[in-house]
Amino acid sequence: MADNGTVGRVQTMMCTPADPKGQGDPTQDRLEELSQRYANHASGKVPLPPEESLWLRGEIDRLSQLVTPGQPNIWGDYSAAEKHYMTQQAEQQQRNANNIGMAFLGPFFGAPMAAARAVGAPEPVVEKLGELGINLASAVSLRGIGGGRVIEPVAQRNGNPVLMSGPMGGRNGVVVRKRTYDAKDFLSEHAYKRHGNDPDKPSKPNHTRYSENVDPKKIANETINNPDKVEKLYDANGNHYATKYSKDMGYNISQPPVNSSQSRVFINHVDPTRSTQFPFGK
Incomplete structure (x- = not known):
């Protein structure tokens, strides 16, 4: 690993009777290619959008385990752009999860979530209100007469x-x-x-x-x-x-x-x- 947080590897290919054209290992070749792309990004030579640089990290880790199993890469810290992108993705994922929760709870038990969303509440707040809706729905549907036993048509x-x-x-x-x-x-x-x-x-x-x-x-x-x-x-x-x-x-x-x-x-x-x-x- 270079000091700038990039992944550095040196590949030596030799022609052998089993590999007469010196083509090497396709997985190793792909790993070298992606590592160089990330090195160019980290050095500022060819900057990449955060979604691509994060994908490169994951793909380099995956290929590294195929080439040298059990040997982890040591990465530098995420850039400001990468951190911002991951925060946006996490917020969108939470919003999607809350959307499922509102749809699952229906118009009555999901109403607190919808109301919070309408006034611009953060998604963690919307999620907490979803938990309240689930508790209310459970209380209504799962508690009945006879010591808690429910008997329904x-x-x-x-x-x-x-x-x-x-x-x-x-x-x-x-x-x-x-x-x-x-x-x-x-x-x-x-x-x-x-x-x-x-x-x-x-x-x-x-x-x-x-x-x-x-x-x-x-x-x-x-x-x-x-x-x-x-x-x-x-x-x-x-x-x-x-x-x-x-x-x-x-x-x-x-x-x-x-x-x-x-x-x-x-x-x-x-x-x-x-x-x-x-x-x-x-």
Whole structure:
């Protein structure tokens, strides 16, 4: 590593019987090319926009691990432009996440978020109000009579409501509705098409679908609001692009033949349409 924070490498290529033209390793060649581009940027010779210089850092790190596994690069500090760009990206990602939250909570429970956004509140404030909305929604939908047990009408059978309780109740006294659901009950159209209940497409361990006896929207809400585990996912440039929520619901939520009580929710902060939810197959 040079003193100016650039990546410096020296490549020696020799013609051998196995490599008669001295073409070298394509990965090493690409690494050398990108390293030189970054060196020119860092020295001021060929300045790059921050999104490109950050991409170069990530790609150089990736290729370096292929060429010399386990040997990390030592980078200089981010430039002012790079820091500003990353701050903008983080703010946009949080705004996208809040947009998902408002859509998921609906016009009533998402109203505090919308009102805060309308008066120009910072996105962290909007996010906190979203947490309040989730708590209110959970309080309304998950607390019922009988010591917290919820018993709801869930479908029409011969014109009469069908009630579900007892064995279908999960941990915390949660009971979910049995009904026909659609894309509005999922975080995204992608999640609905891939993981919605479909009698003609049985669940597989690597491609699960929700049971007809559960409410995907409530399960996702409970998973986000009371997770067993939360993980932040970062891309090669160190940008927080998604958050993963995990929860054991305590009862089967998967369409047969897979039996799973594990709920997973992925919130994609870069592309909300790729956010998803599903029963985790083992």
